[in-house]
Amino acid sequence: MTVVRLLGPPHLVGSAPPPGRGRKPWALLALLLCSTGPVPRSRVIDLLFPDAADPQAALRWTLSQARRAVGDAVRIGGDPLGREVADGVHVDVLDVLAGRAPVGWPLGEATLPLLEGAEPDVAEFGVWLHGRRRDLAVAGARLQRTHRARRFSPAGRGAVRDLVRIGEQVMDAGAARDGTAILAGAVRRARALGDDAVLAEALAHYGRGYVHAVASTDPGAAAALREADRLATRDGLADVAALARRELGFVATATGDQAGARRQLDRADAAAAGRPEAEAGVAYGRGFALVDTLASAGAVAELDRAVALTEAADRPRAAAAAYAMRGRARLQRDEDEQAADDVARARALVAELDWTPLRPWVEFLHGEVLLRAGRAAEAETVFADARTLAEVLDDACWIALTGRGLASARARRGDPAGAAAALRGTRDTLVAAADVCCWIELHIRDALCAVTAAFDEPAAFAESRVLADRAERAGLGEFAVRAARHRARLGDRDAAREQQARAGRYDNPALLRT
Structure with a gap:
């Protein structure tokens, strides 16, 4: 052997x-x-x-x-x-x-x-x-x-809730797998306790932690959220039900199931009614789900509401996430100055809170803002630092996004072939990694189309068609418009007409630009 x-x-x-x-x-x-x-x-x-x-x-x-x-x-x-x-x-x-x-x-x-x-x-x-x-x-x-078949010791309700709190603190410090292991232990102890209310809480927090920090499409985490929803609904635990449904909406969005996301978020909204903190979470989820769809302006409006509710409730972590996501939505709409303001606010909050797991995301957005301002060298440094932290955190989504940012900066600095090779590597790794949000894959393919067009038109054409197909299947039609624009810029007149026809259905003026 x-x-x-x-x-x-x-x-x-x-x-x-x-x-x-x-x-x-x-x-x-x-x-x-x-x-x-x-x-x-x-x-x-x-x-x-x-x-x-x-x-x-x-x-x-x-x-x-x-x-x-x-x-x-x-x-x-x-x-x-x-x-x-x-x-x-x-x-x-x-x-x-x-x-x-x-x-x-x-x-x-x-x-x-x-x-x-x-x-x-x-x-x-x-x-x-x-x-x-x-x-x-x-x-x-x-x-x-x-x-070694070591049994865990019995635990009461207070001990289980303490484990949930500790697990989330560990995750907030950047140790996602350690934190989710503690939350999984809380679920096991809650089951042994036989208290369905405590079990619903533990399941909801475990599921939320896992899908955000480890694998957004993990079937075990989604099953935990569904069980939490079922138990909370049966026992009238509105806050837990709102949390579980909201996170099921996130999972649906991450996997490209837009109809499923809307259903879960509508259910979450019903459970959250009259609870500002829970309502803020649902508004954030809706904003995330609407970016890159027919309702881009609706995404900004939902995130406006999320920002207002989190600030009124004095929830700085939720506010940082809402500012960052609104910045992303505004970048997609070419609202660069407003996006820069949102990203600056998110960065300030993340620094104040020392919130390590969110830093690669907000720094990626900061790099995008710098690229839009023509500051490619500065952007490359920001992306590189964010990539290093993403790798330490072992977060596949952040690793992929920061890789896209580095390649885009590299292209701006005169190396489109090297940038395309890096993007293809990231794309190919993504296809094999089921736990990366589908919109991130589309962002990378979009960037690859733009970069490759500078030196390999047939490859850019081929990639744009894959982008359009995957965008349609994921319900993120803005990327199909962007795919048509890539082909139009390469001289395809039919694609130019397609871009204008498709863009007319959306409320994002950035899509009309040739």
């Missing part, structure tokens, strides 16, 4: 292929094995060879050494780079991430640091490694608890 060990000092157990040389081959293996899908070669180069004179050659050499290190146990290759574990081979990090009992390695080593003593001296990879070590340590501890 062959076992690939990456927890602790990396090595192979049960086989003796010729040894690879250096630390970067093991780092490359760790990157591929700990990722949910193929990794673009450009991303590997950014993390492992940012200063190499010939990064492509450095990557080829490292690939050859990685293959020597594991022999036939793990096959790696392709573009983007993928990996395939051979039959009968076990990998410690895959066991930990899947939550399954170790095979061929001791359970007691499930919490050893990834690549212990074999870390390459590259700052960019160090940031990625820090985040992965944190996630694996949490998953390893959970695996040990599960397979």
Whole structure:
């Protein structure tokens, strides 16, 4: 039996292929094995060879050494780079991430640091490694608890609610997976307690935390929200019902189910009636759902209401989120000055609150504002810093958005081909990652159309058609108008007429611009 060990000092157990040389081959293996899908070669180069004179050659050499290190146990290759574990081979990090009992390695080593003593001296990879070590340590501890059959102690209502509060505090500090693990523990204890009111609260907060910070389309989190709604509705818990329904609306929006989002938000509105804080949350959800649809101005109006309600209720976190989302809506409408004001307010609140998880999002928006003002170099710096933080937080949505921002800045600074390659890498990774909001994918495809048009018209045409198709299926028709505009700018007269005809159905004047 062959076992690939990456927890602790990396090595192979049960086989003796010729040894690879250096630390970067093991780092490359760790990157591929700990990722949910193929990794673009450009991303590997950014993390492992940012200063190499010939990064492509450095990557080829490292690939050859990685293959020597594991022999036939793990096959790696392709573009983007993928990996395939051979039959009968076990990998410690895959066991930990899947939550399954170790095979061929001791359970007691499930919490050893990834690549212990074999870390390459590259700052960019160090940031990625820090985040992965944190996630694996949490998953390893959970695996040990599960397979040692340790029972949790009984808890009363107050203790369960304390766990919910602590879990949310941990999430607010930027440790999403740690926080959701605590919230999951609160759900388990609430079930053991047999108190449906407390269980509904725990389920709603767990579901909200998970879909916002870990995976927006996770079926387990959505099921928790549906159960919370059912219990809260039955027991007359209006605040909990409003929260669960609002978050189910968010999930529907994230997955492109606009009709489902409207239904859930209407139900949330009914439960929130007369409760300003809950009404603010529903208004925010509606604003988020309406951006990029037929009702762009309606999105701004809903977010106006969310801002007013959160400020009146003295809820600065909710206000920061509402300002940021209104800034996004205004950027889509080319209302740049108003968007800049919203983003500045959101940034000020996030800094005052030291709210780490929201910072990549508001900094991405700040970078967009800078790009609109022609300050590409400053924007690139802002995007790069936001990307680093997004990677530490391991937030797929923020990683994708900041990658789009970096590529857009790169194009503005005279490298459209390099920007397009980076966008294609981000796009391809997104297609494999089911937990990224669909509107983010469309934003990346939109940017790719614009960048590619500068040097590869056939590719831009092809990408614009994919953009239009996916926009229609997701119910985000503004992107279909933008796709037609891309083709019109490339000389397609039919597309120019299509753009004007489509844009006339929307209340966004930015879509009429040629």
